[in-house]
Amino acid sequence: MLYVVLFFLAFSLLLYVLLAGADFGAGIIEQFSSKHNRTLTKKTIYRVIGPVWEANHIWIIIVIVILWVGFPGFYNILMVYLHIPLTLILLGITLRGVAFVFRHYDAYKDKTQLLYDWMFRVSSVVTPIFLGVTFGGLISGDIEITANLENTNFYSAYIASWFNLFSLFVGFFFAGICAFLASIMLIGEANKTERRLYVKKARIATITVIILGFLVLAVGFVQEKVFVLSFFKNPYAIGLIVFSALLILPLLNSIKNERRIITRALAGLQVILILLAAFVTHFPDIIITTNGSVNILETVATNQVIKVLGIALIIGGAIILPGLFHLMKSFKMIKILE
Template sequence: MLYIVLFFLMFSLLLYVLLGGADFGAGIVELFSSRENRKITRDTIYRVMGPVWEANHIWLIILLVILWVGFPGYFNVMMIYLHIPLVLVLLGITIRGVAFVFRHYDAVLDSSQIWYNRLFRIGSIITPVFLGMSFASLISGKIIITNDYTNYGFYDLFMEPWLHLFGLLIGLFYAALCAFLASNYLIAETEGDARKLYRKKSAMYTVVLVILGFILLVYGYFAGFKFIEDFIHNPVSLISVGISGLLLIPLWRNIKRGNRIWSRYLAGLQVVLVMFAAIMAHFPYIIITAEEELSLLENLAPEATIDNLAIMLLIGGFVILPGLFHLMKSFNMIKILDKSKPKEM
């Protein structure tokens, strides 16, 4: 039963990165576009994201519930020592969601639209950045777990674990990953000049992603972060990253040929490989504190709780997944076959 729970935990994380990440990335693409191209991106976002944007956060909720119920030790550490970046994540999600609704459905078009647009773009970039910084704090080895708060200051316990250059680099890397996903997904949703625009955006964010990834590994290694050292010496992680890099070749060939389906799948597969490499680099010791490494498989909930959680997740999966698939298929978010004829661009 534990493996069922672990499967749904990783599955929820994966879907949130792929779907929620693409939503954040669309806002980032809009943010770093010219005034003319912002309108193109905004119109595309309305058409593509409008019907399903709320559904993507279900995976974050499921992820947190699984941690809360099945892995209370991990959940406790995250909620106590990462409460500041996680609150900023929730603030970014809220700002972005409110701005999206009002700029899309507001009956009166006035100067307030300017603020809705700004808040949407700001929320779209700060959310993945702080999500990345939250993850960085778990693996940085700077979390100090203690019950004696007299020997440590507020900054030592609740700021230093995530407020550092390594955390910022991971936050920017995840933001670039979201923009890479979004630009590749949007290629399949557009035609003509708009599609050429997203091809350029995809190339730009691919370069940014590679550069940030290289800087992150070099800095993390020479700064002595154990996670990066283990990542570099882990053959599974290196092979996964290598395959992800090699997939850039067929990805760009399919984009050039106009094969929308395979370009979308290849972009998603690259992200899956990067995530797999990061998780396998130190699994199950995802949290690295200043004193020790905490295993995800220790301090579990009682066996009866794990069993009931697994049963509920299986039932929920059979209920939710078909409905979500139908929703996304109905609004053309999921494409199995591309009926349009590929063409050179």
């Protein structure tokens, strides 16, 4: 049953990156557009994401619940030592949701719309950065676990692990992936005129992700981060990244020719390969601290708890997944199946 729980954990995290990542990325695309293009993008975002945007965050809720119930030791480290970026993520998601609703459903259209637009765009940029920063903090090797927190320096305990060059670059890299996913998605949702804009954005986002990925590895290598050094020693991780790199040329070609289905498939596959590379690099030692690594399997709950959790996930998945599929299909979010 432990493997069932791990599967749902990985599957939910993957869907959150792909779906919520594209959701956040739409706001990033809007932020880095001209005033005229922002108006076009705003209308497209509402038409495409409006019906399903709330459903995207169900996956991060499932991830948190699984960690909380099934891996309490891991959850404790995450929530104690990285509570600052996690709080900022929660604040960003909340502000973004509020802005998304009010800028479309507010009964009065006045200058407050400018505030809602600003809130939406800024939170769309900041939130994925802090999501990436949180992961960077987990693997930075700077978490200082201690049983005597009250006598520990606040900066060392709660800030140093995530507020560093390596973690920040991981945050920018994840934001770049979100923009990449969104630009690919918007290509297939726009008319012919707007499509040229998103083709251009997709090319820029692809190049940006490549550059940021290189910087993450370069900074990690120079700073001798254990995670990055393990990556270079892991043939499977390197192979996955090489495979992802080989897909860049066909992806750019499909973007140029505006092949919507192939472009989405290639983009999704690339992100999956990147996540798999990160997964196999140091699994099951997900958390890297100043005193060594923390094996997530050593923080697992009792067998009885895992059994109940696994059964609940199977039943919940049987109910949620068909409903979500139908929702996305109804609003033509799954064009690849048409």
